Amino acid sequence: MRADEIPTREHTRAPQHFRARVRADGAEGWPAEPGRYRLVVNRGCPWSHRVVLARRLLGLDGAVQLAETDPVRELIGGDHHWVFSEETGSPDGVDPVLGIHALREAYLATEPGYTGGVTVPALVDIPSGRVVSNDFDQLLLDFATQWRPEHRAGAPDLYPAHLRDEIEALSEQMHADLNDGVYRAGFAPSQQSYEQAVSRLFACLDLLEERLSTRRYLVGDTVTVADLRLWPTLIRFDAVYHGLFKCNLRRVRDCPALWGYTRDLYQTPGFAQTVDFAHIKRSYYYGMPGINPTRIVPAGPDEAELGTAHDREHLGARPATPA
DSSP, X not given: OOTTOOOOSOOOOOOOSOBOOOBTTOTTSOBOOTTSEEEEEOTTOHXXXXXXXXXXXXXXXXXXXXXXXXXXXXXXTTEEEOBOOGGGTOGGGSOTTTOXXXXXXXXXXXXXXOOSOOOSOEEEXXXXXXXXXXXXXXXXXXXXXXXXXXXXXXXXXXSOGGGHHHHXXXXXXXXXXXXXXXXXXXXOSSHHHHHXXXXXXXXXXXXXXXXXXXXXXXXXXXXXXXXHHHHHHHHHIIIIITTTTOOOSOOGXXXXXXXXXXXXXXXSTTTGGGOOHHHHHIIIIITOTTTOTTOOOOXXXXXGGGGSOOOOGGGOOOOOOOO
């Protein structure tokens, strides 16, 4: 859906088009080589956020470069595109490393004549300027497993082999009902589709509330990719989804375990540093005139509340070491 369109059909998320993998052994032609790739993200995007979190927690800052797009997509040739701007560190609106203004230029360099959607995050090969992958979930998993030689000392194992089945089963439900569910509610074209999406969404939140009432993290006794898939949605919920997307049966602040969990991770080194609420709210409220035609960006909620005591230490898990 274009940013300025009023929803007229059910929300569906298209599969990612570029899905090559960067592997430790370079088996697909893309080795995990420090300094070779540039990760293009948008700070408002929760799918970008989970990959940015992995990069930060694993200490890959020096191995994989980061480039940020403007909070709001720019209208180019009838479509809205992620672009680089001075606001996000690109003088004259051109990324200083890739030498492009719009991310779509890297897409076209990879596949001339490409007419599909342009999404973030996207991992771009710096020497060729080609997109290696825009598959946010595989990028997350590969950062956790294929870049191990570049992980910092003490980095968490975000994808432990013995917990993967449990992580994936829970993640599949969260994706369908919550991570993507907020969009199905926000972009619902009818009352019925909206009510169905909201019902599933809050049923999922209720299950997560129960789960997190007795454990500090979603799976196991430390942070895993399951947490990195959930937390970007929770940190945006009260600020964006509750109001703009009409997911307003409850706030995260009204759910004791979920709110404590959200604050616990926010106060864990590496998490808060990846959050930019001004960017997040502008990306959604200003960047989606189809559902917010006034483009007014709200003042709240109060970010300082994320720094209040969470009282979850008694659950006995091992917090991630400082990032």
